[in-house]
Each structure stands twice: as structure tokens, then as C-alpha cells.
Amino acid sequence: MSDKTAQPGLTRRRLLMAAPLVVAGGAGVAFWQMLSGMRQGSFDPHDIKAPALNRPVPDFTLPDQSPGQGFGAADLRTLKVPVLVNFFASWCIPCVAEMPQLNALKDRLPIWGIAYKDKPTDAQGFVHRAGNPYARIASDLSGMTAIDWGVSGVPESFLIGPGGVIRWHSAAALDEATMHDILLPLAASLRT
Amino acid sequence: MTPELGNFALALACCLAAGQAVLPMVGAQRRDPRLMALAPALAIGQLLALLYSFACLVHSAIQDDFSVQNVAANSSVAKPLLYKITGVWGNHEGSVLLWALILGLCGGAVALFGRDLPSALRARVIAVLGGVSAGFQLFCLTTSNPFDRVWPAPMDGQGMNPLLQDPGLAFHPPILYTGYVGFAVPFAFAVAALIEGRVDASWGRWVRPWAVAAWCFLTCGIALGSWWSYYVLGWGGYWFWDPVENASLIPWLTGTALVHSAIVVEKREALKIWTVLLAIGTFSFSLSGTFLVRSGILNSVHAFANDPARGIFILGLLGLVIGGSLLLFAIRAPSLTAGGVFAPVSREGLLVLNNILLCSICAVVLTGTMYPPFMSLLFGKTISVGKPFFDATAAPMAIPLMVFMGLGPMMPWKRAQLWPVLRRLWWSGALTMLAFALMAWRVRDLLPLLAATCAVWVIAGSIADIAERIRLFRIPVGASWQRARMLPRAALGAALAHAGVGVSVLGLAAMSQAQHRIVEVHVGQTEMLAGDAWTLTDVRAAPGPNYTALIATIEVRHDGRLVTVLHPAKRTFASQNQTTTEVAIHTNLMSDLYGVLGDRHENGGETTYVLRLHYNPLAPWMWLGGLIMALGGVLSLSDRRMRVGAPRRAATAGLVATS
Numbered sequence: 001m002s003d004k005t006a007q008p009g010l011t012r013r014r015l016l017m018a019a020p021l022v023v024a025g026g027a028g029v030a031f032w033q034m035l036s037g038m039r040q041g042s043f044d045p046h047d048i049k050a051p052a053l054n055r056p057v058p059d060f061t062l063p064d065q066s067p068g069q070g071f072g073a074a075d076l077r078t079l080k081v082p083v084l085v086n087f088f089a090s091w092c093i094p095c096v097a098e099m100p101q102l103n104a105l106k107d108r109l110p111i112w113g114i115a116y117k118d119k120p121t122d123a124q125g126f127v128h129r130a131g132n133p134y135a136r137i138a139s140d141l142s143g144m145t146a147i148d149w150g151v152s153g154v155p156e157s158f159l160i161g162p163g164g165v166i167r168w169h170s171a172a173a174l175d176e177a178t179m180h181d182i183l184l185p186l187a188a189s190l191r192t
Numbered sequence: 193m194t195p196e197l198g199n200f201a202l203a204l205a206c207c208l209a210a211g212q213a214v215l216p217m218v219g220a221q222r223r224d225p226r227l228m229a230l231a232p233a234l235a236i237g238q239l240l241a242l243l244y245s246f247a248c249l250v251h252s253a254i255q256d257d258f259s260v261q262n263v264a265a266n267s268s269v270a271k272p273l274l275y276k277i278t279g280v281w282g283n284h285e286g287s288v289l290l291w292a293l294i295l296g297l298c299g300g301a302v303a304l305f306g307r308d309l310p311s312a313l314r315a316r317v318i319a320v321l322g323g324v325s326a327g328f329q330l331f332c333l334t335t336s337n338p339f340d341r342v343w344p345a346p347m348d349g350q351g352m353n354p355l356l357q358d359p360g361l362a363f364h365p366p367i368l369y370t371g372y373v374g375f376a377v378p379f380a381f382a383v384a385a386l387i388e389g390r391v392d393a394s395w396g397r398w399v400r401p402w403a404v405a406a407w408c409f410l411t412c413g414i415a416l417g418s419w420w421s422y423y424v425l426g427w428g429g430y431w432f433w434d435p436v437e438n439a440s441l442i443p444w445l446t447g448t449a450l451v452h453s454a455i456v457v458e459k460r461e462a463l464k465i466w467t468v469l470l471a472i473g474t475f476s477f478s479l480s481g482t483f484l485v486r487s488g489i490l491n492s493v494h495a496f497a498n499d500p501a502r503g504i505f506i507l508g509l510l511g512l513v514i515g516g517s518l519l520l521f522a523i524r525a526p527s528l529t530a531g532g533v534f535a536p537v538s539r540e541g542l543l544v545l546n547n548i549l550l551c552s553i554c555a556v557v558l559t560g561t562m563y564p565p566f567m568s569l570l571f572g573k574t575i576s577v578g579k580p581f582f583d584a585t586a587a588p589m590a591i592p593l594m595v596f597m598g599l600g601p602m603m604p605w606k607r608a609q610l611w612p613v614l615r616r617l618w619w620s621g622a623l624t625m626l627a628f629a630l631m632a633w634r635v636r637d638l639l640p641l642l643a644a645t646c647a648v649w650v651i652a653g654s655i656a657d658i659a660e661r662i663r664l665f666r667i668p669v670g671a672s673w674q675r676a677r678m679l680p681r682a683a684l685g686a687a688l689a690h691a692g693v694g695v696s697v698l699g700l701a702a703m704s705q706a707q708h709r710i711v712e713v714h715v716g717q718t719e720m721l722a723g724d725a726w727t728l729t730d731v732r733a734a735p736g737p738n739y740t741a742l743i744a745t746i747e748v749r750h751d752g753r754l755v756t757v758l759h760p761a762k763r764t765f766a767s768q769n770q771t772t773t774e775v776a777i778h779t780n781l782m783s784d785l786y787g788v789l790g791d792r793h794e795n796g797g798e799t800t801y802v803l804r805l806h807y808n809p810l811a812p813w814m815w816l817g818g819l820i821m822a823l824g825g826v827l828s829l830s831d832r833r834m835r836v837g838a839p840r841r842a843a844t845a846g847l848v849a850t851s
């Protein structure tokens with residue numbers, strides 16, 4: 001190989017070999033931004049950005065998830081009584097653990113479920129095994145509705161007041177204490 | 193006094209490490225044999241100082257010296273002795289010291305076992321290790337000092353997180369850290385090779401044992417961690433794609449690629465630049481994974497006390513180590529000569545495919561792990577990436593990887609024909625088809641079915657590899673046995689490690705068919721799961737050393753015959769106001785019966801208990817496979833060829849212009 005043909009090859013090689021450095025450098029700058037943001041309080045990866053409370057639910061319509069009937073924003077906005085909207089998935093272990101609580105709750109507060117990124121057959125089997133606490137169930141296979149709602153993970157529950165307004169939000173599995181001390185009193189106050 | 197001595201020893205180790213970083217490096221540049229000869233002495237000295245320092249911390253913990261803040265925050269008088277010792281590394285400060293100690297051990301090991309290395313290379317390798325050591329010891333001294341005192345000293349400590357009070361977890365960090373830190377040695381070799389501007393077959397031969405050793409520890413560490421989450425967390429799951437778990441999986445994937453590509457460097461002098469990059473990358477991922485988790489950037493359930501100030505120190509250190517080595521790579525790597533050529537269908541070709549697939553899986557896991565904080569930073573959106581993403585992306589790439597794994601060991605080097613290889617594998621192919629047909633009968637999901645089939649193929653392939661090498665059934669059995677005894681251990685080890693992957697994957701595939709039920713029962717009630725009758729016969733309270741327990745008795749019967757009696761329990765730790773569940777597992781190696789005691793309900797005079805019952809087919813195989821993989825690694829490490837020095841480099845061969 002003469003120098004003339006080798007030169008562009010070498011330049012390309014140089015660029016290629018510098019690529020890892022550039023990528024690492026980019027990542028380093030981003031981490032620096034995150035860390036300084038964390039120090040100033042402007043960036044918090046642990047922060048869960050809940051949908052604005054006391055605002056109407058975002059627009060959506062979702063298909064049926066067997067064995068329940070699907071629903072959309074319109075259904076929630078015409079409600080006269082409070083409803084708990086619960087995002088769940090058959091692949092989510094805390095959801096399994098949450099089911100006894102939901103089953104205990106369902107007679108006192110209607111629960112509408114949204115199966116998050118879950119195959120309809122899997123979700124159906126899961127709901128069936130868990131004893132179906134849901135009055136209606138919709139399927140959010142793509143997860144797009146969950147993004148609009150600001151869901152950070154499953155399980156996640158939203159208390160929807162009359163008129164389809166989000167009144168309360170929990171990013172963790174419901175436990176008995178939360179249910180009795182916060183959720184049910186709040187739902188009772190909305191029922192008047 | 194002891195903590196001060198420990199602190200002093202740590203500071204001394206840090207100074208020695210700094211000397212170790214500079215003097216041998218200068219010596220190697222100037223070809224000064226006296227300065228180069230300092231390297232092993234400094235490495236051993238640093239190791240001794242670190243050992244002393246660590247012993248001081250352990251001593252303070254055993255003596256319940258609560259004037260040491262770290263002991264006060266993590267220990268208590270009532271804690272059993274074993275956990276007083278292992279609790280030393282169960283917190284941030286102590287684990288950084290352990291990390292530094294293991295790095296010191298790596299340096300010491302190179303000093304002791306690296307006598308066959310050319311003195312300049314050895315000096316440079318030890319110097320690089322010393323530089324990394326000095327950085328971490330400085331980090332330990334300035335921002336995470338385990339010897340800090342508190343005044344006035346409390347009467348008793350705050351105690352340990354009860355979840356960590358478990359023998360499996362007690363020995364998990366040292367093994368995992370040895371895996372992470374062990375990759376510092378290949379990293380140091382890579383940096384030294386870049387400084388020298390020379391990578392050749394003997395470099396590959398020197399690097400490989402270190403990479404294999406680190407890989408064995410990392411494999412064991414990951415398996416142990418997964419086992420711990422299976423039997424301690426009590427969710428019936430074994431892998432949650434949590435950032436902490438991913439942080440160990442990412443270097444494991446690149447480390448596995450490194451172990452394989454180093455073979456190509458050794459045998460064929462090809463893939464040299466790529467192997468150097470893998471060595472740098474693996475250690476970089478080890479470092480950034482563990483430390484990013486601690487800086488609080490990654491959102492994990494395994495929370496460490498987050499401190500952004502620490503994070504900035506770590507980031508600076510990472511920038512120096514990773515940025516520095518990649519800068520060196522960018523400058524030096526283009527001038528490294530390309531090595532041997534090979535046809536696409538050859539063992540090298542398959543090893544390249546293996547590397548591409550492993551690195552693709554790694555890229556996917558990395559993307560899934562880093563996507564949430566980057567989305568949050570760039571677009572202010574909070575999202576989480578969960579199991580469905582990883583299952584849908586990482587698993588399908590593992591299938592072709594396993595298909596090639598079955599073929600690889602049979603492929604000749606340089607240029608191969610596919611047909612003869614396939615012909616030699618006819619019976620393992622037939623076995624695989626048979627297994628597929630049998631499993632398709634019962635398993636309806638495509639991915640587990642394919643994965644299990646490929647696992648059978650991999651296991652059959654590794655048996656076929658050995659059978660082929662000893663010419664089983666083609667020559668008399670006695671002669672085959674003779675051949676088997678002469679077989680290089682590296683070949684046996686590789687076959688064993690591959691079979692281990694197959695065993696693990698069979699376990700993973702079977703676990704996708706696991707069944708579970710959550711039931712609310714009163715004492716005496718029977719529930720059915722997977723053909724077994726589970727009866728809750730008794731629940732009683734029992735006191736423990738620093739907790740009170742509620743212990744259930746569950747009898748499991750199959751067709752009326754008693755299979756086992758399980759005792760799941762719930763422990764309440766009064767001092768931390770925390771409850772842990774003690775899972776009861778009965779295993780017969782083919783399946784696990786797994787029982788968890790949940791909440792207790794009183795409704796109108798009747799007491800009921802929530803029980804979670806799991807039937808987990810082949811669950812132990814997942815970790816057994818990990819153990820087999822590590823054993824394969826150890827077996828290949830015991831190969832004489834790995835230990836005895838490679839033939840000396842030809843002095844004129846690789847002198848590349850280092851412009």
C-alpha cells in the first residue's frame with residue numbers, strides 16, 4: 001500500500017477508535033449535569049412526576065380487556081361516584097401482592113383496571129387467578145395511555161372523583177393502612 | 193486507638209499506591225531496572241497496609257466500638273458475631289474499603305504470579321493498578337471514611353437492616369466485588385499494551401487467565417445475588433432487571449466476550465484492537481455501574497445512602513480512569529497492526545459472531561438501564577423500563593447466540609466448511625429435535641420453548657465436542673479414556689462452561705412455566721397447586737435473638753403421600769420496626785415448592801392467613817448452571833498452558849512505530 005491510499009484509511013481508523021472516547025465523554029457530561037442538578041434540587045431521578053392532581057383525566061379510549069369492559073376518558077368524566085383506577089400487569093410481582101387488598105376494597109369502592117403492557121391472554125389469566133377485583137378492565141397494550149397519565153411503574157392507583165377529576169394518586173401497591181386511613185375517607189368525602 | 197491505626201494504614205496504602213503508580217511507569221519509560229523492580233515491592237506493601245487497615249475495621253466492629261460512626265450506624269450489641277464481621281462490608285464506607293482491598297489483592301497477585309512477564313510490561317501493569325488503587329483509597333479517605341469517630345459515643349448501635357442479615361448475602365459482596373475488581377487486571381494489561389504500542393499472541397495468553405478468573409467470580413456473584421433475591425425477598429422471582437442487577441450483568445456480558453476474543457488474540461493474533469477495547473470497556477462498566485448506583489443517579493430498590501458530593505468525586509475518578517484509557521486507546525489503537533486473516537466460516541468467525549451478539553445484548557441492557565435518567569435529563573419525562581422491554585429484546589438475541597455456541601467448539605480455525613461440522617453434530621441435532629418435539633407437547637409459549645431447545649443443543653454440543661476429541665465409540669473405549677486423560681483442561685473447562693449455560697437456560701425457560709397461587713386460608717384448610725395438596729396445619733409464635741417470629745407449618749401431599757413439611761415465617765424486628773419474610777423452600781433439584789407466609793387477618797373471631805404458594809420447575813438449575821460455568825472457568829484456569837509462561841516474544845516481531 002502506498003501512503004496515498006493508506007492515508008484516508010488511517011484517518012477513518014482514527015475516527016473510529018476515537019468513537020468510544022466521544023461516547024464516554026458524552027455520557028460523562030450527562031452524568032455531570034445530573035449530579036449538579038441533584039445538588040441544586042432541579043433534577044431528581046427518584047421524583048415521580050404525578051399527573052397534576054385536581055385536574056381532569058387525560059384523553060384516552062382503551063379496548064376491552066377480557067373479562068371486563070373497556071373504558072375511556074369520557075366514561076370517567078360522566079361519573080357520579082368516585083372510582084379507583086388501577087394500573088396493573090401480570091408480569092408485576094407487587095401487583096400480585098396488592099390483589100388481596102383490592103379484593104377487600106372492591107365492595108366499598110369500584111375499581112377499574114388498566115392492564116399495562118400486558119398480553120390480553122396473560123392479563124385475563126392473571127385477573128382470573130386473582131379473583132377479579134375490577135368492575136371494568138381496559139387494555140393498554142402499547143403503554144401510551146399510562147405515559148399520558150404519568151404512570152411511573154405498576155401497580156399505580158388513581159382516585160377519580162365525580163366529573164373525572166384525579167383526586168389522589170399512589171405510585172406504590174396499596175396496603176391496608178393507606179386504604180383505611182387515606183383512600184376510603186377521601187372517597188367517602190367525594191361521594192356527597 | 194485501633195480505628196486511628198486503621199486510618200493511618202489506609203493513608204499509608206494510598207501513598208504507596210501513588211508511588212506504585214508513578215515510579216515503575218517512569219522506570220519502564222526510561223528502561224531503568226531499579227525503578228521497575230520497585231513495582232512488586234510497592235504492590236505487596238500496599239496490600240499489607242490495606243489488610244491491616246481492613247483488620248482494624250473488623251476489629252472495631254467485633255469489639256462493638258460504637259465511637260466509630262460506621263459501626264454505630266450499622267451494628268448493635270445484639271447482632272450475631274458472623275454478621276458483625278460481614279456487616280463491615282454491608283454499608284457504603286466499608287464496601288469501598290473492601291473494594292480497595294480487593295484491588296490491592298489484584299496488584300499483589302500480579303506481583304506474585306507475574307514473574308514470567310517481561311519486566312517492563314509487569315511494571316506498567318502494576319503501575320496502572322496502583323493508579324486506580326490510589327484513586328479509590330483517596331475516595332475512601334476523603335468522602336467515605338469508615339474510621340470516622342462520633343462523640344459522644346452511643347451506648348448501642350442502630351443495628352443492621354434485617355434483610356441483609358443472611359449468610360448468602362454476607363458473602364455475596366466479596367465474591368461480586370472480586371469479579372468486578374478482577375477485571376482491573378485485564379484493563380491494566382490493555383493500558384500497558386497501549387502504552388507499549390504492542391499487542392501480540394503472548395499478550396493474549398497473559399491476559400486470558402486473569403479475565404477468566406474475574407469472570408468466574410462475577411458469574412458466581414451474579415448467581416448468588418439472584419439466589420438471594422429468590423429466597424430472601426420472597427416474591428418468587430429471581431431477576432428483576434433492577435439497575436443494580438443490570439450493573440453486574442453488563443460487565444459480565446462484555447467480560448464473556450473478552451474471555452472469548454482473547455482466545456482469538458492468543459491463537460491467531462487477530463481481533464487485537466477489539467480485545468483491548470473490551471478489556472477497557474469491561475472494567476469501565478464494572479466501575480461506572482457500581483458507583484453510579486451509589487451516586488443516586490440510577491433509581492434502584494437497593495438503596496445506598498446517596499450523596500451527590502460523593503458522586504462528583506466518583507465521576508471525576510471515573511473520568512480520569514475511563515476517559516484516560518479511552519484517550520490512550522484513541523491515540524494508540526489506530527497504529528496497532530491488524531493480525532491474521534480468516535474466512536467468515538471458521539472458529540474465529542463464530543467467535544466474532546459471539547462477540548457481536550454478546551455486545552448487542554449488552555447494548556440493549558445498557559440502553560434499558562440508562563434510558564430513564566437520560567429521558568428525565570433531556571426531556572423532563574419520568575419513565576421506567578421494565579421486564580417486558582428486556583424480555584422482548586435481550587432474550588431473542590440469546591437464541592442465535594446459543595445456536596452458534598453449539599457449533600463453535602467444533603469449527604476448525606482459519607477456514608472451515610460448514611457441512612463436515614454439521615455432520616459430526618448429527619446426533620446432537622437429532623437429540624435437540626427430539627427434545628423440541630417432546631417439549632412442544634407441553635410448553636405453549638414460543639420463547640421458552642425455543643430457549644429450552646437451544647439449551648439442549650448447547651449441552652449436546654459440548655458433549656459432542658468432548659466425544660469428538662476423544663473419538664468416543666470410533667476407537668476402543670480404553671483408548672478413548674486414554675485420550676480423555678490427555679485432553680487439555682482448557683477444552684474440558686470450555687465444554688463444562690458451555691454446558692453450564694445450557695443448564696441455566698433450561699432453568700430460566702422452565703421458570704417461565706412456574707405456577708403460583710395466593711390464598712387466604714384458616715388453619716386446617718387445604719389448597720391445590722400443580723397437583724399437590726398444600727395444608728396449613730399450624731401457626732405459632734416463637735422468639736428469636738433480636739426479633740419475634742410467626743412460624744407456619746404447611747404440609748404438602750402428592751396423591752395422599754407426604755412430600756414435605758414447610759415452615760415459612762415472618763420475623764418482626766422491633767429495633768428497626770421492620771418485618772421480613774422467611775421463605776420455606778423444598779427442592780428435589782427438579783422443582784422447588786416455595787411457600788411464603790403473608791398477612792394475618794381477623795374477621796369475626798376467625799383468624800385467616802394469606803399464603804403465597806409457588807411451584808417452580810427446575811428453579812435450582814438456574815444457579816446450578818452458574819456454578820457449573822464458574823467450575824468450567826476454574827478447570828480451564830488449572831490448565832498447565834494457562835499457568836506456564838508463553839514462549840518469549842520474538843524481540844523483533846512486534847516493534848511497532850509508536851508515533
